[in-house]
Amino acid sequence: MTTQGVKYYQVGSRAVGNRLLDPALRTEQASLERSNSLNSGHRACQGCGEALAARYVVDAAMRATNGRLVAVNATGCLEVFSTPYPESSWQLPWLHSLFANASSVATGVAAALKATGQDDVRVLAQGGDGGTVDIGMACLSGMFERNDDVLYVCYDNEAYMNTGVQRSGATPPAARTATTQAIGLEPGNPFGTGKDMPRIAMAHEIPYVATATVSELHDLEAKVERAMSMHGARYLHVLVPCPLGWGSAPADTVLLARLAQRSGLFPLYEAEHGEVTSSVPIRGQVPVEEYLRPQKRYAHLFGDPPRTDILSRLQTIADRNIARYGLLPEEA
Amino acid sequence: MRRQIEGSRAIAETVARCRPQVVPAYPITPQTHIVEGLGAMVKAGTLAPCEYITVESEFGAMSAAIGASAAGARTYTATASQGLLYMAEALFNASGLGLPIVMTVANRAIGAPINIWNDHSDSMSQRDCGWVQLYAEDNQTAVGLHVLAFRLAEELSVPVMVCVDGFVLTHAFEPIEVPDQESVDAYLPPYRARQVLDPDEPVTIGAMVGPEAFTEVRYLAHHQLEQAIEHFPRLADEYAALTGGSLAAVSTYRVDGARTVVLALGSVSGTIKDAVDEIDEPVGVVTLTLYRPFPVDELRTVLTAAEHVIVLERAFAPGAGGVVSADVRTALAGRQTRVSTVVAGLGGRAVTKASIQAMLADAAANRLPELSFLDLRTDIVEEELARRDSAHRTGPHSQGVLRIAGVPGSRIG
Numbered sequence: 001m002t003t004q005g006v007k008y009y010q011v012g013s014r015a016v017g018n019r020l021l022d023p024a025l026r027t028e029q030a031s032l033e034r035s036n037s038l039n040s041g042h043r044a045c046q047g048c049g050e051a052l053a054a055r056y057v058v059d060a061a062m063r064a065t066n067g068r069l070v071a072v073n074a075t076g077c078l079e080v081f082s083t084p085y086p087e088s089s090w091q092l093p094w095l096h097s098l099f100a101n102a103s104s105v106a107t108g109v110a111a112a113l114k115a116t117g118q119d120d121v122r123v124l125a126q127g128g129d130g131g132t133v134d135i136g137m138a139c140l141s142g143m144f145e146r147n148d149d150v151l152y153v154c155y156d157n158e159a160y161m162n163t164g165v166q167r168s169g170a171t172p173p174a175a176r177t178a179t180t181q182a183i184g185l186e187p188g189n190p191f192g193t194g195k196d197m198p199r200i201a202m203a204h205e206i207p208y209v210a211t212a213t214v215s216e217l218h219d220l221e222a223k224v225e226r227a228m229s230m231h232g233a234r235y236l237h238v239l240v241p242c243p244l245g246w247g248s249a250p251a252d253t254v255l256l257a258r259l260a261q262r263s264g265l266f267p268l269y270e271a272e273h274g275e276v277t278s279s280v281p282i283r284g285q286v287p288v289e290e291y292l293r294p295q296k297r298y299a300h301l302f303g304d305p306p307r308t309d310i311l312s313r314l315q316t317i318a319d320r321n322i323a324r325y326g327l328l329p330e331e332a
Numbered sequence: 333m334r335r336q337i338e339g340s341r342a343i344a345e346t347v348a349r350c351r352p353q354v355v356p357a358y359p360i361t362p363q364t365h366i367v368e369g370l371g372a373m374v375k376a377g378t379l380a381p382c383e384y385i386t387v388e389s390e391f392g393a394m395s396a397a398i399g400a401s402a403a404g405a406r407t408y409t410a411t412a413s414q415g416l417l418y419m420a421e422a423l424f425n426a427s428g429l430g431l432p433i434v435m436t437v438a439n440r441a442i443g444a445p446i447n448i449w450n451d452h453s454d455s456m457s458q459r460d461c462g463w464v465q466l467y468a469e470d471n472q473t474a475v476g477l478h479v480l481a482f483r484l485a486e487e488l489s490v491p492v493m494v495c496v497d498g499f500v501l502t503h504a505f506e507p508i509e510v511p512d513q514e515s516v517d518a519y520l521p522p523y524r525a526r527q528v529l530d531p532d533e534p535v536t537i538g539a540m541v542g543p544e545a546f547t548e549v550r551y552l553a554h555h556q557l558e559q560a561i562e563h564f565p566r567l568a569d570e571y572a573a574l575t576g577g578s579l580a581a582v583s584t585y586r587v588d589g590a591r592t593v594v595l596a597l598g599s600v601s602g603t604i605k606d607a608v609d610e611i612d613e614p615v616g617v618v619t620l621t622l623y624r625p626f627p628v629d630e631l632r633t634v635l636t637a638a639e640h641v642i643v644l645e646r647a648f649a650p651g652a653g654g655v656v657s658a659d660v661r662t663a664l665a666g667r668q669t670r671v672s673t674v675v676a677g678l679g680g681r682a683v684t685k686a687s688i689q690a691m692l693a694d695a696a697a698n699r700l701p702e703l704s705f706l707d708l709r710t711d712i713v714e715e716e717l718a719r720r721d722s723a724h725r726t727g728p729h730s731q732g733v734l735r736i737a738g739v740p741g742s743r744i745g
């Protein structure tokens with residue numbers, strides 16, 4: 001994107017509004033030509049970050065591929081809310097097989113397209129964090145390792161939402177879930193557990209790995225576009241707030257995504273062939289507390305007295321991310 | 333032209349002539365030679381266009397097969413035993429989605445105790461997964477069944493499993509004729525999918541279906557699968573016309589005038605035929621090639637005169653008894669026919685002519701119980717059970733049995 005002489009900030013958010021941009025620089029989502037591949041009328045909860053992210057991702061991928069796209073979906077909220085028979089929200093060829101196998105199914109689709117000479121058709125696989133980092137890990141690692149020509153997108157709402165908010169390997173420390181209750185000395189999900197899937201993906205040295213979230217729409221679309229400009233195995237990990245599972249207001253979904261990024265708890269970066277190539281600097285850093293407080297899954301940290309010990313451990317995680325990805329270059 | 337080749341090689345060459353476009357492969361004994369053969373052909377360019385994918389598991393193999401088939405490619409894979417169970421969830425999915433995948437199962441036992449040798453526990457455990465199941469009696473039949481399987485699968489949009497006895501067939505070198513490319517091409521037109529992931533005509537495949545339509549969707553799957561009973565004879569006739577190879581859903585041997593009939597699946601039926609040839613009393617043999625869908629009418633016809641049907645099974649349902657026998661009993665409901673289950677050849681134990689003849693002698697003398705285990709060493713079982721009763725921490729059964737049986741190595745340590 002070209003640099004602009006003037007910085008326009010929306011009130012409080014420091015985000016540039018689409019309407020202030022030159023039409024050529026606006027997002028696909030703001031375009032009348034967007035494919036609306038995940039059409040309205042689906043049954044996601046109000047304020048669902050996953051539905052929002054999927055719209056952005058699929059429409060951006062559709063634009064990047066001129067509509068020559070096939071999607072494969074893992075079981076999970078996205079699949080359930082978009083397809084209850086006889087209604088489908090999908091406006092592109094779409095296949096759901098099982099919970100753990102979206103990556104392998106996508107591998108098969110890509111192989112079939114190649115064998116049948118349909119080289120222009122591209123493949124997108126998508127799943128939740130549980131379907132990706134836990135049960136789908138073996139298949140996904142295989143897809144990475146073989147460098148199959150698939151973009152895999154993980155919509156990370158940090159728990160098994162579709163089954164009622166149980167802990168996954170992507171649930172952050174201290175978060176309350178139905179299987180990590182906010183009781184006992186170490187309430188919520190234990191520290192020292194969980195896995196960092198983008199870094200695991202990077203360890204496969206695949207062509208492209210990136211993280212994104214729903215507050216940074218231009219960034220998210222640009223990453224999808226970048227991914228679709230490449231071939232081989234690509235991985236996009238999108239943080240998607242879930243009002244139901246996080247205990248947050250539906251209207252706060254984008255705000256929470258922004259606070260996750262600005263606290264450093266969710267770093268935004270890109271990596272190619274195992275090396276980080278860019279990161280999105282934090283503008284207007286916030287303490288983790290500001291991100292955590294609006295979420296009921298962390299309510300136990302803000303009782304009387306507050307668990308400042310746990311808050312400081314979470315701040316340490318954010319600070320480590322900031323240092324690792326260079327998220328706070330000298331303030332301009 | 334008949335050549336002296338390994339069963340697995342013949343299957344691999346046959347599958348290659350069926351021109352699969354995607355082959356996801358994961359190794360497991362005794363299936364390995366088949367997928368190794370196909371991999372080499374793809375690498376050499378003699379099987380092209382074909383994508384050969386070395387997946388990370390059988391679950392991945394069947395999942396990739398699902399994706400490939402849904403995207404419109406003719407898709408093949410092979411597995412056995414633990415591998416078949418590892419793909420169980422995806423097997424039901426493939427049939428539920430109506431994807432015409434063809435898979436060889438090189439039949440092998442299931443652990444624990446781990447055992448690489450032949451029986452039918454693997455495919456029998458998946459008999460209700462919605463796939464057509466064909467069982468090959470010999471390697472020549474296996475070859476023909478594979479060609480027919482692709483045609484059947486694609487005509488009906490159902491997946492087909494071709495079950496071939498591990499080692500006994502997969503590793504046997506014998507004269508086998510692989511049909512030539514022209515015949516296979518004439519028999520098997522290029523795959524035209526009934527449903528396909530196509531950007532020009534987008535469809536949603538695998539949507540969630542609730543109580544309002546689930547029964548209907550499942551009924552249709554049952555209906556579709558049952559069509560195989562009607563299609564099989566026509567496809568077999570066409571195959572015979574082109575290649576001279578004979579295939580039958582149910583075949584009979586010396587059943588005329590036989591009051592006792594032994595029914596079996598797979599390679600053991602050859603031994604049974606040899607065994608009945610040598611005894612005085614007329615005993616017929618029925619070989620079941622098509623097991624799912626279950627050819628009830630045809631079985632009722634061929635078993636019309638039978639007074640005693642002995643189902644010789646290479647697997648069993650623990651706590652219940654026979655697997656195939658249950659189907660046979662249902663098929664013969666309303667008749668006086670006696671049905672006995674003989675469980676034989678588990679985990680590769682040889683089923684000998686002598687054992688079969690002894691069993692038939694018992695049957696003739698009215699000594700064959702409803703459920704029996706051929707060649708079961710009751711002495712070992714009783715000793716082990718006594719040992720088990722003698723103390724609490726008696727350790728694993730398999731170790732106890734090996735100790736009693738005196739197998740070399742069992743006493744080490």
Ligand SMILES: Cc1ncc(C[n+]2csc(CCOP(=O)(O)OP(=O)(O)O)c2C)c(N)n1
Pocket residue numbers: 050075076077078099100127128129130131132155157159160161162163168
């Ligand atoms: C093999 C298998 N195990 C468990 C389930 C139950 N299940 C369905 S969706 C789901 C949770 C999905 O969580 P995630 O992948 O994080 O997606 P989300 O719903 O949170 O978007 C689970 C556990 C299943 N469908 N299949």
Ligand code: SF4
Pocket residue numbers: 043044045046047048049050051077078081157161162241242243244245
């Ligand atoms: S539970 Fe969460 S992820 Fe699922 S539809 Fe509701 S908001 Fe979206």
Ligand SMILES: [Mg+2]
Pocket residue numbers: 128129130155156157158159160161162
């Ligand atoms: Mg989730």
